[in-house]
Amino acid sequence: MKKKSVALFLSAAMIIGTLAGCAAPAAPAAAPADAPAKEEAVEEAPAEAEAPAEEEAAPSGEKVTIDFWDMVVGGDNYPAEAAEHAKKISEEYPNIEIAYESIPWANRYETFTTAIASGQAPDMSTGGGYQSFQYAASGEILDVGSIVEEWKEDGTYDNYNTAMIDYFQYNGQQVGIPWNYEPRYMLYRADWFEADGIEPPTTWDEIMAAAEHFTDPANGKYGLAYPTSGSSGNVLFNIWFGMNGGGIWTEDGQALDWTNEKNVEALDFIRELNKAGVFPEGLxxxxxxxxxxxxxxxxxxxxIIVGGASGAQIAEAGFGDKFQYLDVPTGPSADGNNGYVTAINAIMAYSQTETPQETKDALKWWSENMIDLWTSKTAQVSGIPVRNDWLQSETYTSNIADPYMIECINRTINKGQMHTLIYPASNIVGWQTQNAFDGERWWTALSQAVLTADDGTSSLDLLQERQDDGNELLKELDGAE
Amino acid sequence: MKNTNKSAQKPAASHKKFYQKDWFIAYILLIPAFLFLFSIRLWPMVQGIGMSFTNRRLLNDRPLKFIAFDNYIRVFHDKEFWGVAGYTLAYALGTVICSYLLGLGVALLMNMKIRYRGIFRMILMIPWVVPGVVTAYIWKYALNDQIGIINIMLQSLGLIKKPIGFLASPQGARTMAIVVNVWKNYPYMALVMLAGLQSVSEEIKDAARIDGGGALDVFRYVVMPELRTVSMMCTTLVFIWSFNSFDSVFLLTGGGPNKATYVMSIEAYFQAFQKMNLGYATSMATVMLIFMLVVSLFYMRITSAPPD
Structure with missing residues (x-):
């Protein structure tokens, strides 16, 4: 009897293992880049075009392969074009080749963390905006300050928005080299507004009025839509706080401030829009x-979209003239400090690399030569380049895939109305916490909670839950008191 | 006589050395398979259980500590876990009940002598053979409020005036996750039940009819008892698959809206790979394992029971 029980138990355990394997998943989906930064980092910064400095060829000898994990930071063709571009490194560095791997935004947080934890980190990568800070905190990021020093000597540094380079300083190390920033912004149907004699909205009240005006579900017309799921849905939601001058950190960056009045108003407004039925049912x-x-x-x-691929797709479909860029609408408590939001993304190197010098060479080369991708209409690279010389070059401006980017630069960024995700702070105590908000998809959850919350749950309740959980996270990850 | 025979046979068997005995050879032959299974199934499982008694994080950014049952205590006090466990159970049971009823109905139809039966059976199998990723995306688009075929059909038929956001509300998403899983699993049920139906003797059914039984009586008192074992087996298996399911829910809803469709495997995944709490995640997985072990023991009993 005993033997039978043991046999039964073992068989059951094996069956479970096997069945669990059968049901085990394919990897799922969804978390994107977000980046923070100092407010001044997004200010206009002019610069003259300057050719990248010539690098000395790396010492000859055995060829070094650099594993480069690059996020899908463009349209459908981006991975193939970027992989092709990576092959060109051998023209400048004959001893280096890049093993290019395209990483989807879905699960990037899990992908990188698992790779690092198992000692399989790439040599370098692009990634979420807070990623380099998070891994730097656990000693996994390679200091690339020497690249900045070289650029200072040869003048390349002056071509950059230098505030953004400084932004990636952490505990005395340069934890990443910025390469783009991704603004989120609003577009409106200019032809509809014009036909009905309505001015483009400049305030939330006007957004509500216009949205109600155009909503006609029976004929498939809705006032407003934005992603609430997937990677864009996660990184986009805090534009609502930005439009009302809100944010989730106190101004000194020492504490979380989810529950401030501006944020409460933002959620209340979304709920009003929802009640008014201006969103499509499946939003x-x-x-x-x-x-x-x-x-x-x-x-x-x-x-509301994340600039880059979405803007390019709208334009490609022939709607580039119909949809126009909307200047930042003002929330009720904006006090002149309202803005759209952006994330700054960096290229980073990992301390697990066995070839740190070659990795830095490859990172430097990629940063200096990305212009080919930026000026490819088919690659549809996301966001705006951090290099001012590229930004101002005719080659870039005449080839930009998302036509709204130029409007965004001229009408929002240059007016100081583009905030980073840690606004109103310029530096914060909890970089790991901030990265967790992004990676753990807090924004997606909040975005969906606002739309599905019952009347008994106030906007303050929803934010208080984030505040409490966020404080726990701040203690756990960043050791805050 | 009996005793003589026994004593005549016994020495012949015991003359073999132990390494010549059948049981020894059988164990030797099993060793490679056991080692393979042990290394890819049992050892990770043992490691996972061990990890559940520690504060292990995915990134080794703090000292590893043995914390005994703290993770388990936390699991059982975690309201979110119980909410997730409740939905997981509803998801698995809902799938089993609906796919069983649907599968049985389809099997009865397929068992009838109709033309092109082979083609219908082939079509019936499509949901079962389609990969989970494809299933999730097909349904995701079919359920879309603006371009989804379901909303378009319902509106064309005048059944609804405005589209339904099936995946945008917690209740809708929870229900649809079950519907999609039923769609995926009912062909399996139907196939197994069809095999069961075909094994029911026509003579017994005829005898029941001669005794005055109507179609319903024949089905209830003759067919269903014959299907008991096969029903228990396939419902148990579908329950286990659904309880462990990850991909179909995750790809369809991403666990949303607002965590409404988190099942236990998704919750454990998020705890491990997003929140990086490997210790806590493995304690959740161990709780799942124990529950599934009980179900599997039940399954073993069914399948090892002698036929009725």
Whole structure:
């Protein structure tokens, strides 16, 4: 009997193992880049075009392969074009080749963390905006300060928005080299507004009025749509706080401040819009492609998107003239400090690399030569380049895939209305916490909670929950008191 | 006579050395398979259980400590865990009940002598053979409020005036996750039940009819008892698959909206790979393991029971 029980137990354990394996998943989906930064980092910074300095060829000898994990930071063609571009490194560094691997935003947080934890980190990568800070805190990031020093000597440094380079200083180390920033912004159907004699909205009240005006579900027309799911949905939501001058950190960056009045008003406003029925019914599950789809089938009057691929897709579908860039609408408590938001993304190197010098060479080369990708209409690189000389070059401006970017630069960034995600702080005590908000998809959860919360749950309740959980995280990850 | 026979046979068997005996050879032959299974199944499982008694994080950014049952105590006091466990159970049971009823109905139809039966059976199998990723994306688009075929059909038929955001509300998403899993699993149920139906003797059914039984009586008193074992087996298996399911829910809803469709495997995944709490995540997985072990023992009993 005993033997039988043991046999039964073992068989059951094996069956479980096998069945669990059968049901075990394919990797799932979704978390994108976010980046923070000092407010001044996003200010206009002019510069003259200057050719990248010539590098000495790396010492000859055995060829070194650099594992480069690059996020999908563009349209569908980006990975193939970037992989092809990576091959060109041998023209300048004959001893280096790049093993290029494209990493989707979905699960990037898990992908990198697992790789690092198992000692399989790449040599260098792009990634989420807070990623380099988080891994630097656990000693996994290679200091690339020597690249900045070289650039200072040869003048390349002056071509950069230097505040953004400084932004990636952490505990005396340069934990990443910025390469782009991704603004989130609003577009509106200029032809509809004009036909109905409505001025583009400048305040939230006007957004509400316009959204209600254009909403006609029976004919498939809606006032406003934005992604609430997937990677874009996660990184985009805090634009609502930005438009009202809000944020989730105190001004000195020493504490979390989810529950401030400006944020409460932002959630209240979304709930009002929802009650007014101006959102499409499925908004709570929309990813960015569904919002673009809605836009290009004449179904929505206003959209909020992450600049780059979505803007390019709208333009490509022939809606580039119909949708126009909307200047930052003002929330009720904006006090003149409202803005859209952006994330700054960096290229970083990992301390697990066995070839630190070659990794830095490769990182430097990639940073200096990305212009080929930026000026490819088909690669549709996301966001705006950190290098001012590229930004101002005719080659870039005449080839930009997202036509709204130039408007964004001229009408928002140059007016100081583009905030980073840690606004109103310029530095914060909890970089790991901030990265966790992004990686753990707190924004997605909040975005969906606002749309699905019952009347008994106030906006303050929703934010208080984040405040409490955030404080726990701050203690756990960043050791805050 | 009996005693003589026994004593005549016994020495012949015991003359073999132990390494010549069948049981020894059998164990030797099993060793490679056991080592393989041990290394890829049992050892990770043992390691995982061991980890559940520690504060292990994915990034080794703090000292590793043995914390006994702290993770388990936390699991059982975690309201979110119980909410997730409740939905996981509802998801698995909902799938089993609906796919069983649907599968049985389809099997009864497929068991009838109709033309092109082979083609219908082939079509029936499609949801079962389609990969989970494809299933999730097909449904995701079919359920879309603006371009999804389901909303378009419902509106065309005049059944709804405005589209339904099936995946945008917690209740809708929870229900749809079950519906999609039923769609995926009912062909398996139907196939197994069809095999069961075909094994029911026509003579017994005829006898029941001669005794005055109507179609319903024949089904209830003859067919269903014959299907008991096969029903128990396939419902248990589908329950286990659904309880452990990850990909179909994750790809369909991402666990949303607002965590409404978190099942236990998704929760454990997030705890391990997003929140990096490996110790806590493995304690959740161990709780799942114990529960599934009980279900599997039940399954073993069914399958090892003698036929009725």
């Amino acid at each position: 709570g599950a929309y990813e960015s492609n569904e919002v673009v789809q809605l836009a290009v089938q004449d179904s929505v009057a206003m959209v």
